[in-house]
Amino acid sequence: MRKSIATVSLSGPLAGKLTAIAEAGFDGVEIFENDLLSSPLAPEEIRRRAADLGLSIELFQPFRDFEAVPPGILAANLRRAEHKFALMERLGASRLLVCSSVSPDTVADDALAAEHLRLLADRAAAHGIRIAYEALAWGRHVDDFEHAWRIVEMADHPYLGTCLDSFHILSRGSDPRGIEEIPAEKIFFLQLADAPPLTMDVLQWSRHYRCFPGQGGFDLAGLVGHVLRTGYAGPLSLEVFNDVFRQADAGRTARDAMRSLIALEESVAQSPAGAAELTRPPRPVVPTGFAFAELATPDTGRLSGLLTTLGFTRTGGHPTKPVELWAQDGARILLNTGSAQSAAGPALSAIGLETPDPAGAVERAESLLAPVLPRSRAPHEAPLDAVAAPDGTELFFCRTARPDHPSWTDDFTGVPGDLAEAAGITHIDHVALTQPWHYFDEASLFYRSVLGLRPDESLELADPYGLLRSRAVATTDGTVRMALNVAYVGAHPGAPDTPWQHVALGSRDIVATARRLNAAGDLLLAIPDNYYDDLEARHDLGVERHRTLRELGLLYDRDPYGEFLHLYTRTTGRVFFEVVQRIGGYRGYGAGNAPIRLAVQHAPPAVSARS
The missing domain is CATH 3.20.20.150 (Divalent-metal-dependent TIM barrel enzymes)
Structure with a gap:
């Protein structure tokens, strides 16, 4: 029409x-x-x-x-x-x-x-x-x-x-x-x-x-x-x-x-009223998981220690690009020192999405006016097409370690780093992308139409300097989840105009992961005791469990489907990591705890530290 x-x-x-x-x-x-x-x-x-x-x-x-x-x-x-x-x-x-x-x-x-x-x-x-x-x-x-x-x-x-x-x-x-x-x-x-x-x-x-x-x-x-x-x-x-x-x-x-x-x-x-003259773009190729998260950084030293503590091992480097691959089980992080965003980093610059049909995913994106990004590739390197999201994040369509498609991981060669002791991290649970305020609605439509993700209702969360607007988009089964947040409008001492981003890592045993991170030193956000006093009033989790959460700086949430435990690292550049464990069929993101996290991130260390 x-x-x-x-x-x-x-x-x-x-x-x-x-x-x-x-x-x-x-x-x-x-x-x-x-x-x-x-x-x-x-x-x-x-x-x-x-x-x-x-x-x-x-x-x-x-x-x-x-x-x-x-x-x-x-x-x-x-x-x-x-x-x-x-x-x-x-x-x-x-x-x-x-x-x-x-x-x-x-x-x-x-x-x-x-x-x-x-x-x-x-x-x-x-x-x-x-x-x-x-x-x-x-x-x-x-x-x-x-x-x-x-x-x-x-x-x-x-x-x-x-x-x-x-x-x-x-x-x-x-x-x-x-x-x-x-x-x-x-x-x-x-x-x-x-x-x-x-x-x-x-x-x-x-x-x-x-x-x-x-x-x-x-x-x-x-x-x-x-x-x-x-x-x-x-x-x-x-x-x-x-x-x-x-x-x-x-x-x-x-x-x-x-x-x-x-x-x-x-x-x-697709409805009974469908007419022949209606536009029918190629069917969406819904992603099945995260292949990687890429962090642009001026040097690898700013993140390599944190990744090692999180249980990641440097498994190789790219032969033609200044990119390192760090992995733990199914979670992969790329460190890119040659990206245009590297100087201002660390910053989350690209996401790899597992897809059953990379070519079909690109065709779908093009039909919906998403720009396909030019990419230089040596003859022996795996094909890896990408499109630009509204905020500039590059989205790569991958098939990792599958017999029917070249795997991008095979491009990474060289001597691996020292084998780190695994910290229970199994996969990337979700990523949080902060959008310029005037791109928020565009981003919601982009991820819904181009990738076939389903949007949740938009939320407004209390922040020490105003309100944080957030909307999650996800696959039906939750294997790909993204939280789209609105950046601050204008900068001030507590809210810089370079917005935070984060990668949430799934853990099979977050208590063990938290003990390891606490033992490594001052890596985690210190959650105020007042939070745990209120948590005990709201939820009867048993004396021992409440004590464990308080000692390890773990936050707690629940919904009708299950429970959620999570923690946050301190911010490096624009990026911090979240470690999460979903218990049962929990579907959310711990949004009720976001105001606590934001307040602690804004506060000077002496104010935010727990006694």
């Missing part, structure tokens, strides 16, 4: 928005009136520019507060409409969005509203323009799509139809099944926006918190399915009001928008 986006969804001047929209692959555009009014380009120039870029102008919007008003106001409204019709002819737009009135002058009279809209459609027809009437969720008298449709049906004019907007429908909790009662030819336009679940005034919700499909909590695939069952064949158009998007790079936002529509079409195509 044709794909469109409203210019209000992007930042910058109108000419730049059109370029970004075209470069992202959209077919059409909705011109938002304010963008036109502030542009130095004449409507004819905008029309030519859009045509040169291969964009059709699908809609001009909005036209407000028209219907069911006294005669004097109606005359003024019709005069205003005639000016807009003339403008639209110059612009080359053949559809005008008319919003249900919010004016105090409008009255609750459906017959009068229908009469006025019929009159408007008559005037529009003379210019070859169709009127798409939309119910605003905060309309004074018309605030749901079924009411708007009844008025359109009553007006009975061929140049008058309805515009369906997912936000106005779903934010009110309306049942979208009623859409199927509307004839396809009377659905003149479909606008789409997602939104997070919030309890607030719907107008403020709409103006500031809309997002692209797949970034919020609405069932957009279900709604689009109902629309397609009517036979609707118009464009799928995004109309998103969002404070972050309006400040972000227009090209990046447009690509994110296109990715959201591709993923949405894929979801609808």
